[in-house]
Amino acid sequence: MTFNEKLTRLRKTSGMSQEDLAERLDVSRQAISKWETGDSIPECDKIIMLGGIFNVTTDYLLKDELQTPDAKVIMCEKPDRNNFISKILQFFSTFFYAVGLLVSWIIWLNECGNLSGYARSAIGSMSIITGWLLQSVGIAFYYVAKKLNRSNLKLKQVFLNVALWIFIPISAFYNICMDMKFAPYPYRDLYYSLWGWFFYLIAVGVTGIILLIIYKKRKKIAESEKENI
Numbered sequence: 001m002t003f004n005e006k007l008t009r010l011r012k013t014s015g016m017s018q019e020d021l022a023e024r025l026d027v028s029r030q031a032i033s034k035w036e037t038g039d040s041i042p043e044c045d046k047i048i049m050l051g052g053i054f055n056v057t058t059d060y061l062l063k064d065e066l067q068t069p070d071a072k073v074i075m076c077e078k079p080d081r082n083n084f085i086s087k088i089l090q091f092f093s094t095f096f097y098a099v100g101l102l103v104s105w106i107i108w109l110n111e112c113g114n115l116s117g118y119a120r121s122a123i124g125s126m127s128i129i130t131g132w133l134l135q136s137v138g139i140a141f142y143y144v145a146k147k148l149n150r151s152n153l154k155l156k157q158v159f160l161n162v163a164l165w166i167f168i169p170i171s172a173f174y175n176i177c178m179d180m181k182f183a184p185y186p187y188r189d190l191y192y193s194l195w196g197w198f199f200y201l202i203a204v205g206v207t208g209i210i211l212l213i214i215y216k217k218r219k220k221i222a223e224s225e226k227e228n229i
Contacts, residue, residue, distance in 0.1 A: 002064050004038040010054040011036075025049055026154070028219070045083060082148045089145035090157055096138030097164035104131025104168060104184040124175075124182030131168050131184055139165075155215050162211065163204050170200050 001009075011021055011032075018032040025032075025046055034040040042050065051058050107127035111120075142161060171185045174196045179188070186196025 002038065003041060003061055004036050006061055007050065008036045010050075010056065014054060021053070024053060048083070086145040086148040089141045089148070093138045093141035093145060094157060094161055094164070096141065097135050097161050100131040100134030100138065101164055101167055101184075103134055104128060108184050108187070121182050124172075124184070127184050128168055128172055128182060135165055135168075155211060159208055159211055162207055166203055166207065167200060170203050171196060174199055 011018070018029045018036075022029045022032045025042075027042075027046065031040075031042075035042055041047075047058050047061055050056075051061060104127040107130060108124060111123040138161065142158075168184050172182060174186060175181050175183045178192065186193040
């Protein structure tokens with residue numbers, strides 16, 4: 001039994017459609033179709049993911065002479081290790097984005113009520129800079145994760161990171177435009193704060209649309225490159 005026959009059998013036995021499997025592997029449905037017809041074979045990291053999804057070894061998937069999923073040797077350990085490390089780094093990336101945002105709020109909340117004038121602006125600036133410095137650690141983790149395993153980066157996590165990162169600059173810009181004050185969030189009365197959150201949500205929506213367009217274009221380019229190989 002060949003790889004494509006095993007893949008088709010495992011997918012159907014598991015009750016999964018090609019779309020379901022494609023979503024779990026972060027590939028197109030056309031890629032799954034080509035694997036099952038034998039027109040192409042997946043990359044090493046995708047084969048490992050297939051083994052995890054169907055609870056079989058990579059030896060069983062790759063070796064035609066193995067008819068039952070009882071092989072003990074797991075191949076391609078390096079990509080699997082990179083995949084695991086990439087996921088851990090992505091978690092800490094989002095963690096530092098959130099921590100930077102919270103720390104900037106805490107600094108401002110603790111000090112803004114006791115100060116005024118230039119002192120309040122200085123505290124606002126310090127809270128913003130401190131938040132950005134912590135978030136820069138998250139940016140570093142993200143790029144390391146991207147280098148280790150580009151295919152493992154999910155749109156929803158990138159969107160969450162960007163949404164967390166843009167809150168401080170948008171809030172700072174909004175506060176400066178409204179009353180020339182530095183602060184990491186809209187901080188005055190309810191009306192003022194609601195408008196600040198409204199502009200932030202608009203920015204998040206626009207950012208999401210831009211990221212979706214970029215991801216779709218990159219996916220089409222990647223698929224066309226694989227077809228030309």
